[in-house]
Amino acid sequence: MSILGNRVLRREDPKFLTTGGTYVDDLPLEGAVHIVYVRSPMAHARIHSIDSTEALRSPGVVAVFTAAEVDLPPMPPGAPFANPAMVRPWLADGVVRFVGDLVAAVVAETREQAMDAAELVLVDYEPFPVVIDPEAAAGSDILVHEAAGTNVVLRMPEDLVSVGMVPPEAATEPPEMFAGCEVVVRQRIVNQRVAPCPLEVRAAASRWDDGHLTQWTTTQAPHGVKASLAQIFGLADDQVRAVAPDVGGGFGAKIGAYPEELFVAWIARKIGRPARWVETRSESMLSLGHGRAQVQLAELGGTRDGRLLAYKLSVIQDAGAYPAFGAFLPLMTRTMLTGVYDIERVYFADTSVATNTNPTVAYRGAGRPEATAAIERMVDIFAAEIGMDPAEVRRKNLVGRDRFPFTTPTGTTYDVGDYEAALDRVLEAAGYSELRAEQQRRREAGEAKQLGIGLSTYVEITNGIPGSEFGSVEVLADGRARVRTGTSPHGQGHVTSWSQLVADQLGIAIEDVEVIHGDTDLVPRGVGTFGSKSLQSGGVAVFQAAEQVVDKARKLAAELLEANPNDIELDKQSGRFQVAGTPSASKTWAELARASGDGGLSAEVDFAASGATFPFGAHLVVAEVDTETGGVTLKRIVAVDDAGRLVNPLIAEGQIHGGLAQGVAQALMEEMCYDEQGNPITANLADYEFVSAAELPSFETYSMETPTPINPLGAKGIGESGTIGSTPAVQNAVCDALRHLGVRHVDMPTSPLRVWKAIEQAKGKS
Amino acid sequence: MIPAPFDYVRVGSLDEAISALVEHGEDAKLLAGGHSLLPLMKLRLATPSVLIDIGPVRELSYVVDAGDHVAIGALTRHHDLHHDPVAVSQVPLLSMVAGKIGDPQVRHRGTIGGSLTHADPASDLPAAVLALGGTLVARGPAGERQIPADAFFSGFLESALAPDEVLTEIRVPKAVGGHAYQKFVRRAQDWAIVGSVVARVGDRVGVALVNMGPTPLRALAVEQALAEGASAAEAAERAAEGLEPPSDNNATAEFRRHLARVLTRRALAEAGV
Amino acid sequence: MKVKLEVNGEAHERDVEPRTLLVYFLREELGLTGTNVGCDTTSCGACTVLLDGESVKSCTVLAAQADGHSITTIEGLASGDELHPMQQAFREHHGLQCGYCTPGMVMAAVSLVKENPDLDEAAVREGLEGNLCRCTGYHNIVQAVLDAARSSREGAW
Secondary structure, eight states: OOOTTSOOOOTTHHHHHHTOOOOGGGSOOTTOEEEEEEEOSSSSEEEEEEEOHHHHHSTTEEEEEOGGGOOSOOOOOSSTTOOGGGOOOSSOSSEEOSTTOEEEEEEESSHHHHHHHHTTOEEEEEEOOOOOOHHHHTTOSSOSSGGGSSSEEEEETHHHHHTTSSOGGGGSOOTTTTTTOSEEEEEEEEEEEEOOOOSSOOEEEEEEETTEEEEEEOOSOHHHHHHHHHHHHTOOGGGEEEEOOSOOOOTTTTSSOOHHHHHHHHHHHHHTSOEEEEOOHHHHHHHSOBEEEEEEEEEEEEOTTSOEEEEEEEEEEEEESSOOGGGGTHHHHHHTTTTTBOOSEEEEEEEEEEOSSOOBOOOTTTTHHHHHHHHHHHHHHHHHHHTOOHHHHHHHHBOOGGGOSEEOTTSOEEOOOOHHHHHHHHHHHHTHHHHHHHHHHHHHHTOSEEEEEEEEEEEOOBSOSOOOEEEEEEEOTTSOEEEEESOOOSSSOHHHHHHHHHHHHHOOOGGGEEEEOSBTTTSSOOOOSOTTOHIIIIIHHHHHHHHHHHHHHHHHHHHHHTSOGGGEEEETTTTEEEETTEEEEEEEHHHHHHHHOTTOSEEEEEEOOSSOBOOEEEEEEEEEEETTTOOEEEEEEEEEEEOBSOSOHHHHHHHHHHHHHHHHHHHHTOOOOBOTTSOBSSOSTTTSOOOOGGGOOOEEEEEEOOOOSSSTTOBOOOTTHHHHHHHHHHHHHHHHHHGGGTOOOOOSSOOHHHHHHHHHHHHHHO | OOOOOOEEEEOSSHHHHHHHHHHHGGGEEEESSOTTHHHHHHTTSOOOSEEEEOTTOGGGOOEEEOSSEEEEETTOBHHHHHHOHHHHHHOHHHHHHHTTSSOHHHHHHOBHHHHHHHTOTTOHHHHHHHHHTOEEEEEETTEEEEEEHHHHEEETTEESOOTTOEEEEEEEEOOOSOEEEEEEOSSTTSOOSEEEEEEEETTEEEEEEESSSSSOEEOHHHHHHHHTTOOHHHHHTTTTTTOOOOOOSSOOHHHHHHHHHHHHHHHHHHTTO | OEEEEEETTEEEEEEOOTTOBHHHIIIIISOOTTSOOOOSSSOSOTTEEEETTEEEEGGGSBGGGGTTOEEEOGGGTSBTTBOOHHHHHHHHTTOOSSOSSHHHHHHHHHHHHHHOSOOOHHHHHHHTTTOOOSSSTTHHHHHHHHHHHHHHHTTOO
């Protein structure tokens, strides 16, 4: 019987539960110095001088470095199309551009000594005016980068047209965009800036041995780190090794390598000793990339009977002070613009701008949650406007199950889906009509605590970045199997799932499958783990490598048993190749591996999928809103998700749970705030409303499995679905609870203050 | 983060603590559970040069029935106050409020004395002691004195304790009648955005507010209205009267005033006023 | 200054700076890196250990304050190869992903159940309010703790 699809307990767990994992800060590194960065307390200022005299005299201090000492080529640009004048210096080159910008590096024998000395570095700042509000950035005279002459980082669709990524006709708004629309609703929507908050903050350690660099780092993509280091230091492939040991979460923010991490290697080389850096949480909140940060103007038009005809979304993306991947993410918003709906006319525009804030990067969902939040919110506003049930409006406009592959007006081709089934399932599971009746009862009774029911039907793109992922399988002389994967798990359970894939095909016990990842010396190539790509790229590579190994073994067994390969069958119970009908004539994996010689029974695969996959689902949230205090209590979260075929439902559910919590947290709790001077005011975990167990109900999850034709496993991504689907469901629930009071929209996070203000404002109008 | 360096003095008795305070002067800070002080020191927002650890002074950890009142040793942990049978039966309000502070780990370390002397307007226990009309006992080189809770919170994070005084005991009247604490938070472990405490002590109704000004404070207008015979709902409307609450990311001053009224109305109702 | 304490049943004595936080004492002086640091505001609970059997955040306790006391970390929870029922429950319910919050979460949960095994879901959620997890959404953690509490009530630990 196949073990695929079984709830196999994670092989990773015993270590984490008994001794804890081995994260970068846990690694012993003989003789290493500690680095603490001096960061700017000002959002925008000129540095007149940096005085390190006192810091250098502080006990244990080895060195203090500023921009003047740095002899490295500039950081590679952080985003495609980004204005090259906005490149990030290693350490501030006379101007600081956000609170947290790197000013100097203090190197000392101990962490404590480096911290103490960092306080003694005296920096003379001349404050500049700041640009914080992204909506004001493009037109502002205040420039984040004087040399760029503008705060605009890139524009879509113009920049996409210029490289042929979208056809020229998409560059302008269709004439008569809203023709035939009886109703057009418009709404400014803020998809607020959030902090990714992996529980493990960033850390890096570097050691040089005779011109060879080893870098340990908290990353989702060690091969990317290796490539960056090789480029920066001019190293050959065999001169640099990057290692991701256990990594305590990433959520997109640990995909790209940060200057703080790469610079550790420069310091280690400069002083001739191993060096290590671990940030504090307060530092991390300032300078680990933030997510989302879009201001959207959405317009949705249709007919009074609920047919959606035209949709326009204009985005201002806050890229922060040094444009990184966040500047480019509106491309993903555009890709998923119309969601699960069949809407004929669309237009999308984006202006990504620099501001005096921390750069934005990918964060769980990365551009797609912003698309889903916008369209799902607008469908609810449209439904309210025409007085139709939001479930009904959705049903009328869903792309039908018979229309796949389906190409959207922005040119995205969805593989497969059954959106209406997901909607039906969630409505049934939640008891939708009973919920509406209870809502009606509370409204009529005028109770302080009103009920809101929020829906979200979503589709998202996974494995959306073209390219291949590496996987290999080797059977060892002792009969065990060794897997190498280019994915770099940090909580996703690849060791378990990849073992299942191999054990299932080879008939070798799961415990006898070793899975190696996260070390560029042990895994020749790799892309890493992000974008919900791992199973459908790296997992498939391992799966196919296992198939090839079985084929090789069959041929070898045929040779040794002097039989026709077609007559050789693998008995997966015993892990033996035997001649059909003559089980006594057989060869074990160990015998075959020994016979084939070193590495003989192995296969490497670089699997490139023919396209992306599109997981989908429907979420329903029941929220109780206290109309006197503005407080929101989540009563129920019901989620139907379809990620195609599941290799391990236990792990898949875990991914959904985590995604749901993060999506809910954005809708209800979290926002990374700056004041008007650019001072962060939610810069630690006491002030930043990181959601805890006490604010969440248990999740009611249901799984659908519509396999994708895109890959042999039929698997789609699952890491981000929960986040993408749940955010608008929560926001819609909160708004729905207040609709009868005249409230049309509440921006996220739907905090008590915002809810109360919205009610007060509606009262004022009536 | 790691605190800036300091000298550490451990004392085994109250007298030793007072002597150490006298010896080290104003740069010294008493360390009890450390859950108000150490977080500030880790962020280097507080940099005392000497810490006097009174944690080992076990004689200051108790809850006793003292006839007309309950006496609580200043080093009584929130966790112990929450579970103490005397507190539970004689001042259930205080026991209940102690159970709402921070999280279990914080309650295992934090003490009532530490919480009161820190005098944070956003803290829970100061408001409860105010509502109950408690008395604080302090000891210094000159001996012992009693400070009414009303006179204890003198400014933002400032108490009436002299630098060489130690808070030793908190006395609260027995209050077995209705009581309530309406703590409004976004996240369970957070400080209250606004809180309203109601205590019925004999015929008197004490009402105190959390995070409605620079200090923990009593809602005097509410108490007065009730004393004059106003209904609970009418009295609650006066909860924010004369107060200047702070504005921050979670609430504007105006929203805090509104919350104070709503929460006080609810607390009064819950307390059966 | 000299600090002497018992960790996981073993006596240890070290000479440290007074400002040494218990978590760094455990990690750096004793090499017990299972206990993690996740924040600097006593918020996340990743550093939770047991002090005389009760959960505390070891980032907010001086090593000096723990002098003479007994500490249990994640490394000291299992009996030999046999997982503690709480560890076992976390495994069976998939209550961990990246593993970073896990040691602190498990220790907090052990303390919670020891104080009162008669817990319902709301009590577990409230009881874990001081421990943050970014991966699991808490759902499976809550299930694990409820399961372990059940086994505790049945006398399994």
